[in-house]
Amino acid sequence: MRLRRSRLYVPGNNPSMLVNAGVYGADVLTFDLEDSVSPGEKLAARLLVGELLKEKTVDFGRSEVTVRINPLSTPYGKKDLLEIVCERLEGIYLPKTESEEDVIKLDELLTRLEEExxxxxxxxxxxxxxxxxxxVLNAYQIASASKRLEAITIGGEDLTADLGGERTPDGMTLFTARQMILLAARAAGVQALDTVYSDIKDSDGLYQEAVTVRKMGYDGKAAIHPSQIEVIHRAFTPTEEEIEYARRVIEALETAKKEGSGVAALGSKMIDRPIVKRAERILERAKAAGLLSREE
Known part of the structure; x- marks a missing residue:
C-alpha cells in the first residue's frame, strides 16, 4: 500500500496554505471542509477546494491529494462531493463514521459521480x-465495508469527548480504542492511521506519541501544522540499525533456503515468520522513504 506516514490537514478556507500545500512534504494532504471551517464559510471553502483540485498548474508534489468532507448526515456532505470529485482527487476522508452503512453510502455516491x-x-x-x-465497536465492519477503503483512522479529540474523558500525555484515554482500531484494520487488510497531536509547540511529545503508535503497529499519524511533518517522518522512518538488522534477517532466511534448511538463524536466535514479516515491513518502509532502492 501507499506510504502514509504523515497526513497534513489543510483548512479549506485558507487560500495561501492550499496553494502552497505541496511544498510541505507530507505523504498525504487532506484539504479540510469539516472541523476547521465554520458553517458560514462552508460554501466558500467548498468552492475554493473544488477550484484548486481542477487547477492543474498547482503542484502538490508527491503528496496524495485527499479531502475531508462533512458527514453525509449534514446539509454539506453531498454538496462537498458534487464540487470536489474530479481527476486529481485521490481520496476522501469520511468523518464521524459509525457503521458500514456510512461507508457503503459514500461508495455508492462516488460510483455515481465517477460514472457521470x-x-x-x-x-x-x-x-x-x-x-x-x-x-470503535463497529471498526471491523467499517474497515471491511468497501474495496475502496484503504485505511481507518481515529479522531482523538471527538472520541475523547464522546467517552467523557480527557486527553493526557500518557495516552491512556485512547489506548483501548487505538488497539481496537488497529486490530480491525489488520483483520480487514487495511492501514491504521493515528490521530493528531494538538500541541504544535511540543515536538518532543509529538515524537514520543508517534513512536509509541508506530511500535503498536500504526502506519502513520495526522498533523495539524507543517512543522509536525518532519517529526512524524522521523518517528515512522526506520533507523539505520533497524534496516541493517532487517537485511541480515532476510539474508539469513535466503541462505537457509539455498542450503535446503527449513530453519534459519541469526546468531543464536531462531528466525520465525513474525520476525521475517517485521523485517520485510521495515525494508519496505525504508524503500518507500527513499532510503533503499526498490532493487535492494
Missing amino acids: KGLEVGRIKLFAIIETARG
Missing part, C-alpha cells in the same frame, strides 16, 4: 475517521 464525470470507477479511495464509541 467519466472517471474510472473505484479510483477515488476512502478513509474512515472513527470518532465515537459506536464507531
Whole structure:
C-alpha cells in the first residue's frame, strides 16, 4: 500500500496554505471542509477546494491529494462531493463514521459521480475517521465495508469527548480504542492511521506519541501544522540499525533456503515468520522513504 506516514490537514478556507500545500512534504494532504471551517464559510471553502483540485498548474508534489468532507448526515456532505470529485482527487476522508452503512453510502455516491464525470470507477479511495464509541465497536465492519477503503483512522479529540474523558500525555484515554482500531484494520487488510497531536509547540511529545503508535503497529499519524511533518517522518522512518538488522534477517532466511534448511538463524536466535514479516515491513518502509532502492 501507499506510504502514509504523515497526513497534513489543510483548512479549506485558507487560500495561501492550499496553494502552497505541496511544498510541505507530507505523504498525504487532506484539504479540510469539516472541523476547521465554520458553517458560514462552508460554501466558500467548498468552492475554493473544488477550484484548486481542477487547477492543474498547482503542484502538490508527491503528496496524495485527499479531502475531508462533512458527514453525509449534514446539509454539506453531498454538496462537498458534487464540487470536489474530479481527476486529481485521490481520496476522501469520511468523518464521524459509525457503521458500514456510512461507508457503503459514500461508495455508492462516488460510483455515481465517477460514472457521470467519466472517471474510472473505484479510483477515488476512502478513509474512515472513527470518532465515537459506536464507531470503535463497529471498526471491523467499517474497515471491511468497501474495496475502496484503504485505511481507518481515529479522531482523538471527538472520541475523547464522546467517552467523557480527557486527553493526557500518557495516552491512556485512547489506548483501548487505538488497539481496537488497529486490530480491525489488520483483520480487514487495511492501514491504521493515528490521530493528531494538538500541541504544535511540543515536538518532543509529538515524537514520543508517534513512536509509541508506530511500535503498536500504526502506519502513520495526522498533523495539524507543517512543522509536525518532519517529526512524524522521523518517528515512522526506520533507523539505520533497524534496516541493517532487517537485511541480515532476510539474508539469513535466503541462505537457509539455498542450503535446503527449513530453519534459519541469526546468531543464536531462531528466525520465525513474525520476525521475517517485521523485517520485510521495515525494508519496505525504508524503500518507500527513499532510503533503499526498490532493487535492494
